Amino acid sequence: MSVKIMADSASDLTQSYFTEYDMEMVSLTVHLDDKDYEDGVAITPKNVFDAMREGKSPKTSQVSPQTFKTIFTSYAESKQTLVYLAFSSELSGTYQTAKMMEQEVKEEYPDADIHVIDTKCASIGYGLVVLNAAKLANEGKSKEEIMEDAKKRALHMEHIFTVDDLEYLQRGGRVSKAAAFVGTLLNIKPILHVEDGKLIPLEKMRGTKKLLGRMLEIMEERGLNFENQTIGISHGDDLERAEKLAEMIKEKFGVKDVIIEFVGSAIGAHSGPGTLALFFLNKSFE
Known part of the structure; x- marks a missing residue:
């Protein structure tokens, strides 16, 4: 029986990827206007960014323990191998919750073939790791090969990004109020x-x-062999700038394969509209 790959909605992969590669998805929750929405299912990134432009402050919460327990139990009972590649543990408690539920299920089903990996990645950087794992699973590779490749890719995945307004990161506690105020005043990106x-x-x-040019310079400093890898770009409702960045990358580095997606609701609720992020494997990846 093949290895099943699971990821959460912070991978910023649309539902079509999960369908195409037969992957399992779990959603973080977005709280907006006193309602809870499943990220990637019941709310779109555009909804979130439009609300933020209107001055609203959406909040997010991790995947519930019960969700993990139910999924892990079903895989334990059917004796199928499950590899869950999780959103960075430094940005969400989702990984820790999954590990707790993994232990709980394995107490009842000691032979459960369930593996939870902290990618330390986010957005399409995380999504690229997941997609590669899914391709290997579909090729019939072993769980050991899939996990080794995923860990290596995750370790060497560069995330270079900018935000349009520091206020959003300040709300999420990522930068101080003073820094956000000064940054906005001076148009600092x-x-x-x-x-x-x-x-x-x-x-x-x-x-x-100069922002896009500088992002390309950092890419050149840190990466290598771009023409043979898939480059990821995610954006906070700014497709025009994302496509401009993609064109510049193709022209400069001879890149053929670029994935462009929205920054999803769970991450976008903290980074805000106008976010632009670039993902690629660095020079240490061989």
Whole structure:
């Protein structure tokens, strides 16, 4: 029996990917206007970004323990192998909850072939790791091969991103109120990256004109062999800028394969409209 891959909605992969590769999906929850919505199922990123532009502050919560318990139990009972590649443990408690439920289910079903991996990745960077695992699973690769490849890709996945308004990150506790105020006042656009699963500011730029060029420079400094890998771009309701970045990348590096998707509701609720993120494997990946 083949290995089943599971991911959560913070991978920012649309439902069509889960259907195409026969993957299992679990959703984080988005709280907006006193209602709860399943990310990727009951609410679209556009809904969230439009609400934020109107001054609303959506909140998010992790996948519930019961959801994991139900899914893990069904795989334990059917004796099927499940590999859950989880959203970064530094950005959500979802991974820890899944690990707890994995232990609980294995107490009742000691032979359950369930594996939970912390990717330390987010958005389409996480999504690219998941897609590759799903392709390997569909090719009939062993769980060991799939997990080894996923861990390696996750470790070497670069996340380079910028946000349009620092206020959104400030609301989520990512930057201080003073920094957000000064940044907005001076039209400072931060470039951030993910290091060991955490969001880390990299540098600041005035205005947006030089931003895309600088993202390409960082890509060139950190990466290699771009023409033979899939590059990921996610955006906070700014397809035009995402497509511009994709064109620049194709022209400069001879890249053939670029995936462009919305920043999903769960991540977008913290980063805000106008977010632009770039994902690629770095030089250390061989």
